[in-house]
Amino acid sequence: MFGQLRFYFALFFARCTALVLKIIGRKGTSMPGSWAIILCPDFLERMPKPKTVLGITGTNGKTTVSNIIEDVLEDLGYSFVCNREGTNVHTGVASSLIAESHFWGKPKKDLAVFELDERSAPRILPYIKPDMLLVTNIFRDSYKRNAHTEFILDILNENIPDSTRLILNSDDLLCSLIKPQNKRVYFGIERQKNETAERKNIVMDISSCPECGGELTWEFIRYHHIGRVACNSCGFKSPRLDYIVENIDEERNEIIVRGGEKEHIYPLLNSSLINVYNSVSAIAFLRELGVPEEDIAKKMAALSINETRYNEAEAGEKKIILHLAKGQNPVACSRSFENVRNYPGTKSVILLLDDYFDAKSSVENIAWYYDTDFEFLNSGDIKQIVTAGARHWDVYVRLLMAGVPKERIVHTENERDAAKLLDTGSADTFFVLYDVYTIKLADEIKDEIIGKVSGRGNHEN
Ligand SMILES: [Zn+2]
DSSP: OHHHHHHHHHHHHHHHHHHHHHHTTOOSOOHHHHHHHHHOTTHHHHSOOOSEEEEEEOSSSHHHHHHHHHHHHHHTTOOOEEOTTSOSSHHHHHHHHHHTBOTTSOBSOSEEEEEOOGGGHHHHHHHHOOSEEEEOOOOOOOHHHHSOHHHHHHHHHHHSOTTOEEEEETTBHHHHTSSTTSOEEEEEEOOOTTOOSOOOOSOOOOOSOTTTOOOEEEEEEEETTEEEEEETTTOOBOOOOSEEEEEEETTTTEEEEEETTEEEEEEOSOSSHHHHHHHHHHHHHHHHTTOOHHHHHHHHTTOOOOTTSEEEEEETTEEEEEEEOOTTOHHHHHHHHHHHHHSSSOEEEEEEOSOHHHHHHTOOOGGGGGTSOGGGGOOTTEEEEEEESTTHHHHHHHHHHTTOOGGGEEEESOGGGHHHHSOTTSOSEEEEEEOGGGHHHHHHHHHHHHHHHHHHHHHHO
């Protein structure tokens, strides 16, 4: 009785907080949910939930995938609760439920779609008991959050309810083994041309058979532990695929996805493999929800991958590309370094890798540089690397260790000098790799480069 009274008081208080925030014009905060949970620690358990609750989690890509899914559902006229405007932790989920509920907490909508932080699983999953959960992938992340994949796998295995149907990445052996007794479907991408069994990354989080510890044979390794594998001793192998990208056609801007016996064409939102994974996982999720292929394809055609993560600009003959390279996340950084290396033509790169919050108080663990494949930047067509920020000396040393010739590296503490130090005559394309919280700085640097390129053009004319 007392517990339920406390719940209503917390709900009422949270509503007042939300009202005050609305009056003062603040949006998308998780404050109402925070207050509700402070006042009633089991608030999420007691709060009535919509009939169907769906979740999207994983180390990388969960925001992009959630956005695709929510955009498609919204365009198709589905009415649902989601936490897009708020945060993906327990207080954000609570805030969204509160905002979309009647006075005593009864949900206004029958469907909920939540992006969920994998680290927060213990505070969310046992209470909202998702009917369906998509896990995009499992990678090591920043040392502060999740330096070891087994740590994050334990959290998920302990907290995903037995009743939750799973949508998992078949090419990611860590992801595909989550909660083996639960109902599940798998998505993945067929082996691409040029993909071999050769290991090319420093970080590789699967070294032996997860069933028997025996030696593994890789059919191919895409990157890190992503690929297809079989055990030499016990017959264990990567699981079958329910939704597989059979072909990626960059010229026609489409992907062919086979589900069961049927093939269907979907738009290619962005040609990087990471974004193909994002697309196919969203397709699998929507198909499992019962959305027809035609509707998904039509609505996806109207979308594009969020531009804050990848943005191209042109200045005369030159290109400037802003590319997110999440600070402290060795996998995300290695992916962006490989994208730079694979980009056609000559390139120069500005690295702004310091984590914004760490740079401010100058506390930093630099071990992640040694998990990150700076070796990809040691390539003949990468003409200059400018590294800027509090940790410029450490990045400089790491680049030297990767074999990058000293004369190609320039480094400075002041990030504002990065564009000045860039030799705009050195290459055709300039990459600016930045951390999540330095998008504004990256944008300013882009404008400076454009100015510099145009200025140089005038002189030559
Ligand atoms: Zn085995």
